[in-house]
Amino acid sequence: AQSVTQPDIHITVSEGASLELRCNYSYGATPYLFWYVQSPGQGLQLLLKYFSGDTLVQGIKGFEAEFKRSQSSFNLRKPSVHWSDAAEYFCAVGARTGGYNKLIFGAGTRLAVHP
């Protein structure tokens, strides 16, 4: 069955430090992969997506993610974190079913940023 695992429930980093959020997926075919961010009381905002091609994907707000098929991973990175990046981050895989891509979400990683 398709699934997404985000091993870290909470992560705390200092402002200006680098960040890597982990995501592992289980899916038999070529995956469509997404990262979304959710600020408190808000909906989900798309950060970036991978459909095919270059395995290093650039997104908004200075984020990037790398697709590694051999490791079934799609980790999110940012070289220097800003206080405004504090939010919850969700990785998702699009599983083709019934004629559409059903998004399977991970449980999320909550990011706290220390000044």
Added chain:
Amino acid sequence: ETGVTQTPRHLVMGMTNKKSLKCEQHLGHNAMYWYKQSAKKPLELMFVYSLEERVENNSVPSRFSPECPNSSHLFLHLHTLQPEDSALYLCASSQDLQPSTDTQYFGPGTRLTVL
């Protein structure tokens, strides 16, 4: 208004009430979705509509009744809910259901509390 909007943003209702959640997308999309986000659980897909036709009904109890009168509007009618239905209800839309153009864009959500 741009993007995906949802009203109301907050709703408190008793178990015998009938209420409706509204979603409107201003992106010219043809597919719309309802999700439920409960505390400590991954996002759950509830319904999918494409060109006003329901594509997916993900084993949702009948006390939740969706309606899609046109491709820009989606409603979720609620009646005789239970306290465990308290959650954030998110609406999303996508261009269509094709893999290359079905990236989902989310609204801010309606925070529902059932007393």
